Amino acid sequence: MSELPPLPRTTTAAGVVGPVDATQVPRYAGPATFARLPRTDEVSRADVAVLGVPFDSGVSYRPGARFGPAHVRAASKLLRPFNPANGAHPFGDQQVADAGDVGVNPFDLGEAIDAVERAATAVRADGARLLTLGGDHTIALPLLRSLAKDHGPVAVLHFDAHLDTWDTYFGAPYTHGTPFRRAAEEGLVDPERCLHMGTRGPLYSAQDLEDDRTLGFQVIRSDDYEVDGVASLVERMRRRLGDGPVYVSVDIDVLDPAHAPGTGTPEAGGLTSRELLQTLRGLAGLDVVGADVVEVAPAYDHAEITGIAAAHVAYELLSVLALRG
Ligand SMILES: N=C(N)NCCCC(=O)O
Ligand SMILES: [Zn+2]
Numbered sequence: 001m002s003e004l005p006p007l008p009r010t011t012t013a014a015g016v017v018g019p020v021d022a023t024q025v026p027r028y029a030g031p032a033t034f035a036r037l038p039r040t041d042e043v044s045r046a047d048v049a050v051l052g053v054p055f056d057s058g059v060s061y062r063p064g065a066r067f068g069p070a071h072v073r074a075a076s077k078l079l080r081p082f083n084p085a086n087g088a089h090p091f092g093d094q095q096v097a098d099a100g101d102v103g104v105n106p107f108d109l110g111e112a113i114d115a116v117e118r119a120a121t122a123v124r125a126d127g128a129r130l131l132t133l134g135g136d137h138t139i140a141l142p143l144l145r146s147l148a149k150d151h152g153p154v155a156v157l158h159f160d161a162h163l164d165t166w167d168t169y170f171g172a173p174y175t176h177g178t179p180f181r182r183a184a185e186e187g188l189v190d191p192e193r194c195l196h197m198g199t200r201g202p203l204y205s206a207q208d209l210e211d212d213r214t215l216g217f218q219v220i221r222s223d224d225y226e227v228d229g230v231a232s233l234v235e236r237m238r239r240r241l242g243d244g245p246v247y248v249s250v251d252i253d254v255l256d257p258a259h260a261p262g263t264g265t266p267e268a269g270g271l272t273s274r275e276l277l278q279t280l281r282g283l284a285g286l287d288v289v290g291a292d293v294v295e296v297a298p299a300y301d302h303a304e305i306t307g308i309a310a311a312h313v314a315y316e317l318l319s320v321l322a323l324r325g
């Protein structure tokens, strides 16, 4: 079969292959990869791989995060190569490529969790850092399992309305409300360096917070943003995370439902997208070894509000990775 000519891409002097050139192919045309970047099989190696995990068998309320990866990729088409907020070229100072989706079993949660860990380990085997698009929050557990094999216990910086350190739901240990309790029990996280940000909303009991503290988490609440402001919270965040490896997990429901309606367990009183993006920029210089953006459920989204927020979260995370030099 005859083929279309190759898509025009910007390639830097160092050989980094960027997104399809938007001055030659309009943004709504071209590939469905994240930010119209090359696929991992189109480049010789990647510094960062974007991996989709279309999985939502761990949810406790509204389903639909299995469609998150495709939605975030679709909403990422407008991202441009230069980040003026911090001077990063997230697609030029490092090779970013899209590794596609993991094919996970929606009917067997244990098998799905193992498949995510295997995929993460395979994609990271050539040295790529992983930015994962979920999927519900259950997937943070296998992602941490994979990372801990190389890095040992990591700091977890967890943006979420919820603690996600609950024990079980209906007796089930692996759900989107329990990944960080399992991770702590398995010794995958450094209990001196873990932090939730944006926590809010009703709990089951006061004991939830006690348990959470015992597992090694500190909490910066959504309300603290109002009182303390981003700059002072960033200072606190950096003190807590220290110099070692950091895993960043962003549940999009950390945003107020006005800023992210498309999610499964929304809670009022959340962060603005501006607060979240600014906080992420505060990670510059830290050793971010992996990250995820989870819980985007497009069926409840409007006008791509949530998809765009998630794409920008991913962009800021890629910028932090690019600034590591
Ligand atoms: N990880 C997310 N998004 N939600 C957890 C909520 C668990 C619950 O229904 O209590
Ligand atoms: Zn949540």
Ligand SMILES: [Zn+2]
Residues within 6 Å of the ligand: 137, 160, 162, 164, 176, 251, 295
């Ligand atoms: Zn969560």
